[in-house]
Amino acid sequence: MSQPPLSAFSLAGKVAFVTGGAGGIGVGIVTMLAEAGAAVIIADREEAAARALAASLNAAGHIATAIAVDLADEASIVAACAEAIARFGTPWILVNNAGIQDRALLLEASAAEWDRMNAVNARGPFLLTRELGKAMVEKGEGGRIVNIATAGLRGSVVKGLAAYVGSKGSLLALSGISAYELAEHGITVNTVMPGAVATPGARNAKGPAPDGPARRALPLGPICEPADIAAAVTFFASPAARYVTNQVIAVDAGFSVT
Incomplete structure (x- = not known):
C-alpha cells in the first residue's frame, strides 16, 4: 500500500540545526520544522530568546532546544556544532538563516x-x-542544507545594501559549490530568496531610511511573513525534495515580476 502523499513532507526523526532561529524569519522556520516533526536546535547569539522559544515549542508537544553561537567567531561555530552532535547526533538539516x-x-x-x-x-x-x-x-545518511539569501540578488531592492547583498551573493555561490561537492553523499543544498519580510530585524536595521523599488506595491499583496519563507525551507528540507539540489526559490510576493 502506498503511503499518504503528505508523508513525503514529514521530518519525524530528523534533527534540524537552524541559525538565527530565535527571531524574525528564524522563528517561522523553527516553528514549521518542529510542526513537521523535526527535533530543532535553535542556534542563536541571543541565547535567552532561543531558550524561551524552545520552551514554548516543547510545551506545545514539539522537540526543541537552544545552543548559543556567534557566527562571527569560528571557535564558537565549531563548539556549537560539536555540542549539537554530542547531544543530539548529527543534524540531517542545516538552515543557514x-x-x-x-x-x-x-x-x-x-x-x-x-x-x-x-x-x-x-x-x-x-x-x-x-x-x-x-x-x-561521516554518518552516511545524506542530509539537507538550506541557505537563506535575498531577493535583492535578482534586482535592486532599496539603497544601502551593498555589503548585505554582496554577502548574500557569496552565500548563493557557496550553495552552488556545496551542492556540487556534496551531491555524491546524498546531501542537497538549496537556497531561498526572501523578499521583504515583516520582522523586527528589518524594521530596526541601522542606516538610511529604505528607499528604492521595494517600496512599491507588491502584486500578491502585503509583504511576506516568516511562515511564508519557512514553507519554502520546509519543502527543501523534506524527503519530497530528495532530487532537488542547487535550486533557488524566491518568496517575494511577486516583486520579481514588477
Whole structure:
C-alpha cells in the first residue's frame, strides 16, 4: 500500500540545526520544522530568546532546544556544532538563516562594515557547512542544507545594501559549490530568496531610511511573513525534495515580476 502523499513532507526523526532561529524569519522556520516533526536546535547569539522559544515549542508537544553561537567567531561555530552532535547526533538539516542587514550607502560605506556583514552572512554559513557537512558525510545518511539569501540578488531592492547583498551573493555561490561537492553523499543544498519580510530585524536595521523599488506595491499583496519563507525551507528540507539540489526559490510576493 502506498503511503499518504503528505508523508513525503514529514521530518519525524530528523534533527534540524537552524541559525538565527530565535527571531524574525528564524522563528517561522523553527516553528514549521518542529510542526513537521523535526527535533530543532535553535542556534542563536541571543541565547535567552532561543531558550524561551524552545520552551514554548516543547510545551506545545514539539522537540526543541537552544545552543548559543556567534557566527562571527569560528571557535564558537565549531563548539556549537560539536555540542549539537554530542547531544543530539548529527543534524540531517542545516538552515543557514542568521544574518545582519544594516544599511550604508555605497559611497559612504566602510570596509569594517563590509567585513562585519560578510563575517556573519557568508563566512559563518561556510564554516557551518564545513563542520556539519563533514558530520553528515561521516554518518552516511545524506542530509539537507538550506541557505537563506535575498531577493535583492535578482534586482535592486532599496539603497544601502551593498555589503548585505554582496554577502548574500557569496552565500548563493557557496550553495552552488556545496551542492556540487556534496551531491555524491546524498546531501542537497538549496537556497531561498526572501523578499521583504515583516520582522523586527528589518524594521530596526541601522542606516538610511529604505528607499528604492521595494517600496512599491507588491502584486500578491502585503509583504511576506516568516511562515511564508519557512514553507519554502520546509519543502527543501523534506524527503519530497530528495532530487532537488542547487535550486533557488524566491518568496517575494511577486516583486520579481514588477
